[in-house]
Amino acid sequence: MGMRPLFHPKVEDITVEGILHALSDPVRVAIYAGIVGQDCSHNCSTFLTVSDKTIPKSTLSQHFRALREAGLIRGERRGVEMHNTSRCPEVEQRFPGLLGAIVNAHTIQSKDEARAKRSGAKRPVRRPAKNT
């Protein structure tokens, strides 16, 4: 079986559920934040490890697919590697303020976690870890 062509939803087909689901995963937000951060491109292998955890490339591939199919990023094959860009403007047009609020919330949380870690507190994580 060959590789199927990359699917990208049209702006009007992007759903809130899709976006929330895509960004409810720590690895995916990390990836997404990375892509949004440097608004230029970004290829996959930049994200081989997220928060001290090595993500297998097959898993990474799936995560990128999830982000793509949620309409959050646009992927383009550039020779042997991928060129990923954020679709922020489009999403912003459809759901104003949504992405900003999410990214912002994540920033807040990261700072909190950093502070908690420094003070040695072991905050219980609500969303149960998926595997060990």
Next chain:
Amino acid sequence: MGMRPLFHPKVEDITVEGILHALSDPVRVAIYAGIVGQDCSHNCSTFLTVSDKTIPKSTLSQHFRALREAGLIRGERRGVEMHNTSRCPEVEQRFPGLLGAIVNAHTIQSKDEARAKRSGAKRPVRRPAKNT
């Protein structure tokens, strides 16, 4: 086994992932929107059907639990039934603008869907349905 006491995370333990995950489910956003809408209370059985689909009560119970444990709502036993209130203010304090943006985005999407339905278009749903 008796019924365990209802668990509610402290504000500072509420996570973005938790919130996004909780609200990435159509049934749960519907429930949550209902509770936020009439800012007074709301009991479970008001939500027996969501978008032409009857949700079994055991499933509903789990959904309420998910919302509770994500820190989105507060549940209180009032005799035989439940009294659910939104924890909006608290969440707003921790993640300003987040809930507003999500609810707003959902409103936009609902209107789009209604318009699409009127014009008879069958828009593909990106986030695949979980069952059937």
Next chain:
DNA sequence: TCAATAGTTCCGCAATAATGAACAATTGAA
């Protein structure tokens, strides 16, 4: 032509989610 590089797909197993059935808790009536 072939090795190296970068991602993707396939597939088995693990983790999550849905839900019917049995159960628990509270209320009100007899």
Next chain:
DNA sequence: TTCAATTGTTCATTATTGCGGAACTATTGA
């Protein structure tokens, strides 16, 4: 008190989704 009705929860089973190793595809450069 005792019991039926009501409301929600828990358990057990099944279905769905997600992870990740191994094999594969596609492209580039030597």
